[in-house]
Amino acid sequence: MADERRESRLWAIRGTLDRRHYALIAASSFALWLLVWWAITAIGIIDPLFLPGPAAVFRRFWSWLRDGDLLQDAGISTYRVMAGFFASAVVALPLAVFIGAYKPVRAFFEPLLEFARYLPAVAFVPVVLLWTGIGEASKITVIWIGTFFQMVIMLSEDVARVPLTQIEAARTLGATGREVLLLVLVRSSMPAMFDTLRITLGWAWTYLVVAELVAANSGLGYAILKAQRFLQTDRIFVGIMVIGLIGLATDQLLRWMHRRIFPWAGARA
């Protein structure tokens, strides 16, 4: 009887699941995909050129790592992603606060940003090359173009979603516009903005490969592109997976930080 009730909680809409079981299910999902991958390559129905097996990919991972390039490639790629991401965030955060706070600023920027976010970052590669040369700046600029516009729009929505009564309560307690901005709008939207930054950091990684199209001679995206030229499918897979793992690790780290920094968030007062 008790077990039955437990089961119904598990499968109830918006039911509950403790952390241990969550981790267990998550791990088994990874394991399942690995198993399927291994099975279909092991029975030999697919040419390893199209889809190499897990063992081949792991061997490539190991040799790439041992030759010393992998860490260097991952390092330079992480640097480019972070530089592009922080360059976006530094401009986007203050701008988003003003867009979210003041209607005229919103009117000035929002349609412009909505237009700009549909500009294909990839198509900017030739002009970026022209503007910034072939150094690191060009890669960082491409990532910046890919993330910045979306980031500002999403962050300004976070600011605009601060409950009106939080603002009005401050005003009837004598807060000036500046105080409402700094002590209420910014403070109140911080957890949501942190989450938005976490999501847009993922997008920055997706623009990495595009950015490393631009006259790069190092980095994971470059390695993937080079492997494509030599039909080294296993190397392509290693590159893709290393990017995925770095992304997963940073995402989990940022989630953990969110819980530590904003223990009060997630529940409205």
Place this chain on the structure above:
Amino acid sequence: MTVKLVVRGLCKRFQRRGGSFDALADVSFSAAAGEFVAIVGASGCGKSTLLRIVAGLENSSGGEVRVDDRPIFGSDRDRAMVFQDYSLYPWLTVLQNICFGSRLMANRGDNTLADQRSVADRSVLLLELMGLSSVRDAHPHTLSGGMRQRVAIARALLCKPELLLMDEPFGALDAQSREVMHDLILHILALEKRTIVFVTHDVEEAIYLADRVIVLAPAPGRVDSVWQTDLPPALDRTQDLKRSPEFLAMERRILGRIRATSGLQRDLDALRRLTAH
């Protein structure tokens, strides 16, 4: 008795697509210093709009609002407001929430509240009065609705506002918590002596708490009638009072006025005529 708040000929017109809509038309009333005025009325009668204009959160389309015989300009700490949804700051502790107003003043070197020590004493006093001492360092999301609203009231009272404006403050609470809050607020106000304008849809609550009940009629919002409650002094009121014949009679008459002005009666009459055929 000095007059604290004067509202004279207040109008509010909202522009809608395809015309305008009068939320308030020529509303006038006043509140004496230390008086508790409750505003009731059918939904859509503009009672919240009226309160928001007095708070300076919305502009009026005409008429004037004066506090201590000075016209109001925007919102300021002389008119603190308590909202139905508490509007606490979830990132601050209970004590920090209560001290939010004094922190604003300290930040800009405003010392009208005397020194910070007296503010600290006052925040501790309010914590005790509100029964919040044990949760002073807790965050709002860990508290019940009733406790959150007590924090919001303490926050509004800390800087001794001339007017305390309350917009359906107990509307989100269950019946039991609401009764506890009623007695608590009467006790606090007996000690604090503030002038209060209290908007509610609960007529019983309005009579029990207020010295005067103003009934607003809707479309356009205007003063329908004013009722002097003549209940015993705040500290002598008990929940039994709500069952007394005089209390019930006044409640029935006020509810009758609200029904009569709500337009629902006319609809019912029309319905009866329709079904008679």
